[in-house]
Amino acid sequence: xxxxxxxxxxxxxxxxxxxxxxxxxxxxxxxxxxxxxxxxxxxxxxxxxxxxxxxxxxxxxxxxxxxxxxxxxxxxxxxxxxxxxxxxxxxx
Numbered sequence: 001x002x003x004x005x006x007x008x009x010x011x012x013x014x015x016x017x018x019x020x021x022x023x024x025x026x027x028x029x030x031x032x033x034x035x036x037x038x039x040x041x042x043x044x045x046x047x048x049x050x051x052x053x054x055x056x057x058x059x060x061x062x063x064x065x066x067x068x069x070x071x072x073x074x075x076x077x078x079x080x081x082x083x084x085x086x087x088x089x090x091x092x
Contacts, residue, residue, distance in 0.1 A: 022064075028056055
């Protein structure tokens with residue numbers, strides 16, 4: 001974070017801007033939330049960071065949703081392996 005004449009500027013890590021970089025996007029989202037919660041931004045700056053936060057949230061949420069869809073349980077029944085979607089909270 002850089003302060004200049006009362007304004008806050010965040011150093012942006014080019015790697016963090018990659019859509020496929022979940023961890024980087026999550027770190028950036030946490031930083032944006034922290035800045036917004038501090039309440040030291042102008043309305044214009046707050047809106048800019050809010051928009052960025054919404055985009056980052058959606059990107060992270062999409063990655064998590066895609067990962068959840070890929071998770072599956074392999075069950076062996078009668079020597080045949082069947083793929084069954086994994087449901088959170090599912091117990092045998």
